[in-house]
Amino acid sequence: MTWHGPTFRISDGEHIDGSWCLVWRRHDLAHEYFVEHLFVYADGRITRGQYDATDLAGLERLLATGKLALEPPEARERRDGPPEESKWDTRYPEPRTDESFVLEVADEICRLAGRPTTADRCREAVRAYVQQPTEERRRLLREAYLAVPAHRRVYLLGDMDRQDRPLRILVTDLGLRVDGDGPVATEELHQGARDYFGAVDAAVERQEERLAVLHADEPAGAPQPPVVLHEVVHPNGPPAEPGLFVLRNDYGAAVTYGGETYPSVLHGYWALSAAEPADHDRIRACATAREAQDAGGLAKRRTDWPSVRLAVMAGLLRAKFEQHPPLAEILLATGDAGIRYTGIFEAPFWRADGPRGGRDWTGRLLELVRSELRAAQSGQTPAERTAATALRAATRTGSQTGENGGA
Known part of the structure; x- marks a missing residue:
């Protein structure tokens, strides 16, 4: 799903930030689907088009009843086929479902409102676990990872090659196969994943230090009004x-x-x-x-x-x-x-x-x-x-x- 923006609306004189994406809306009389803009705002308001307002619970009902769809039914039928042989080896995200899309919309509302998204909380859980790798922190990491919309998990780390595999390794208990058909999770495999995140954090810290030097003359504080x-x-x-x-x-x-x-x-x-x-x-x-x-x-x-x-x-x-x-x-x-x-x-x-x-x-x-x-x-x-x-x-x-x- 691609989110576009920025956009906004005015409510009681207040500027409410928003963004929008495309969905399919069913025509009640013709029973055909046509493209519709779905607007999402920082205060949780969701509108189909410009005026038909709802919220997250209402969006869930619209998807469940088929009044809104993420794609037209014929496209879903054409795409349906045999599942991938190996979940571990696949490089594609999990299919986007109505449930995961609602979670994605909830994340977008949090982003617009300046609150942590599920991806933010997952990255914070990773940092906490790498700093102190206890079983309790690994359990919290698993919960944070599974809270991310399933179809967006492969993009969590921004790594084109490994995708989210280091995370999938860490959330798998020792002795079990990662994803059910991947390698067996061992202490060495967990340590390798922790080393990966440690190296990433160190690289980010070095880059921030480098930028602090290169941008040493950047004005500090809020700019004056023009x-x-x-x-x-x-x-x-x-x-x-x-x-x-x-x-x-x-x-x-x-x-x-x-x-x-x-x-x-x-x-x-x-x-x-x-x-x-x-x-x-x-x-x-x-x-x-x-x-x-x-x-x-x-x-x-x-x-x-x-x-x-x-x-x-x-x-x-x-x-x-x-x-x-x-x-x-x-x-x-x-x-x-x-x-x-x-x-x-x-x-x-x-x-x-x-x-x-x-x-x-x-x-x-x-x-x-x-x-x-x-x-x-x-x-x-x-x-x-x-x-x-x-x-x-x-x-x-x-x-x-x-x-x-x-x-």
Whole structure:
């Protein structure tokens, strides 16, 4: 059975995680079977389709009465045949039955709810037995192994070659044949199975230690919620406190880059994309950033623009925040949060476009520049940081005075 997801439903305002698989549902009038989605949720709710709700006990009744089936009857008849000659030698899982499928659904509910599944409990029982191989712990291991849905046991260890044979050996009492037709369980055979699990655990521990070294710079703790830079229109002019809008490319902050000064990052980007010097100057002289974008979109572009545009945008953003310390302070105040640059005017290459696949390169470059600004700050001496803070405060005061006077 293949489970698909993730999916969810909302119940009393709460987000309930779910997943789904395909089953066969009998049409009550035509007595024919057709494919149906079976949705399973973390709170134990099970639905056929979207609305016909039940629970584990109800699912068991539906299977018993034939209203639901794991496959159409004719497929089961075609597959039925003589049993395998040797259970020990077979490489295939046991047939999936209605009973084992109900257990599988119960496991899926536990997984969605963050509770241990039967496979988790079996692996924990293996570890406990290998650490202290007593008969009582082997009995608990047998119970945990047999609690796993029969058709999923061969996949427990994730071992393509041995499958679950080491487990089948350990749950067989000494002197008996494993699976009834396999080798006789001896102390040496049990020890070999214990050695197998010990080697697996040691390999996992070595890999975890190796990953801890390789991923030593992985951020710790829960990530901050993303900062979303919304596209905003100010028909009466920008407010006295524009807030995060100052981080957007169409915010009016003059930028000097490559020996030229542009009224905004957007002016600079589109002017520098132009192939002709006359178009460059015309775009730079536009009254607003959006006019510059319209003019730039109509102008003939440089042939190398696709390969250099990211570098140009990165350079313009660095210049903007290095040349305007108050804006750099606002960018730094976003902490380590991801930055989502939204809107409709920029191409999806530059903005976050939700499930439609925006690449959000502006947001990524803003995060890069923020990191560079923080690195530059950390390299300053205490005296330099004090002087820089005083300069930023003075610059901010002067900027606010100018804005108020202009208003």
